[in-house]
Amino acid sequence: MTSIQKVVYCSRNLIEGDAATRNAEISQILETSRRNNSKANVTGALLFSADHFAQVLEGPQEALEAVFERIQNDTRHGDVTVLESLTSEQRDFAEWSMAYVSPEECALTPELDAKLQDAIHKSSDAGQEVLDLLKSLVLQEV
Numbered sequence: 001m002t003s004i005q006k007v008v009y010c011s012r013n014l015i016e017g018d019a020a021t022r023n024a025e026i027s028q029i030l031e032t033s034r035r036n037n038s039k040a041n042v043t044g045a046l047l048f049s050a051d052h053f054a055q056v057l058e059g060p061q062e063a064l065e066a067v068f069e070r071i072q073n074d075t076r077h078g079d080v081t082v083l084e085s086l087t088s089e090q091r092d093f094a095e096w097s098m099a100y101v102s103p104e105e106c107a108l109t110p111e112l113d114a115k116l117q118d119a120i121h122k123s124s125d126a127g128q129e130v131l132d133l134l135k136s137l138v139l140q141e142v
Contacts, residue, residue, distance in 0.1 A: 001086065001141060003087045003089060004058050004060065004087070004088055004089075004090075004091060005058065005059065005060065005061040005064045005085070005086075005087060005088075006056065006057070006058040006085070006086050006087070006088050006091075006092075006131075007056070007057045007058075007064055007068060007082060007084070007085050007107065008054075008055070008056050008082070008083045008084040008085075008127040008130050008131050009055055009057075009068075009071075009080060009081060009083055010052055010053065010054045010055075010081050010083060010119040010130065011052065011053045011077040011078060011079055011080040011081065012051065012052060012053075012073070012077070012078035012079045012117050013048065013049065013050065013051055013053055013076070013078075014075060014076050014077060014078045015076050020133070021047075022050070025076060026048055026100075026102075029046075029076070030046070030098055030100055033046070033097070033098040034097040034098045035097075036067070037059075037067070037097040037098055038097040040059065040060075040061060040063040040066070040067065041059050041060055041065055042057060042058065042059035042060075042063050042064065042097070043057075043058050043059060043091050043093045043094055043095075043096055043097060043098075044055055044056045044057040044058055044059075044065065044093050044096070044097075044098055044099070045076070045092075045093050045096060045098070045099035045100070045134040045135075045137075045138050046098055046099070046100050047100075047101045047133070047134055047137065048100070048101075048102060049116065050058065051116070051117070052116040052117065053077060054116055054119070054130045054133070054134065055071075055131070055134075056092065056093065056131055056134050058088070058091045058092065059091075061094075064098050064128070071099075076138055083119055083126045083127030083130055084126075084127025084128065084130075084131065091136075092131065092134075092135050093134075095114075095137065098140070099134075099138040101134065101137040101138060116130075
């Protein structure tokens with residue numbers, strides 16, 4: 001079995017406009033991500049709220065570096081913060097080129113949004129918390 005890289009990050013959502021505008025942007029992000037990730041053998045999950053993105057990406061190191069570089073340069077993201085970067089023997093989101101959990105699907109609470117805000121400011125266990133959160137939410141949606 002080949003080792004894979006895993007990156008967990010949070011960022012501030014800089015998409016402006018009403019809910020319809022944000023939803024259209026997220027749809028475009030998902031369409032592009034799913035197409036590109038599938039080609040690059042990258043899997044993962046994305047949570048989006050009005051204020052934050054939280055995402056897990058997993059795959060070959062070179063592919064992850066390219067994806068993450070695009071995210072850091074994407075004007076829809078601010079304060080991109082890596083919470084955890086590790087090597088793993090298995091994927092947590094092997095079935096998804098990009099699983100997605102919307103605020104409506106996970107009943108995003110103010111407490112959860114506050115946790116994402118704290119994660120941006122480097123809570124020591126935030127990476128594992130975000131990874132566990134995304135795993136539990138994606139499994140609920142299956």
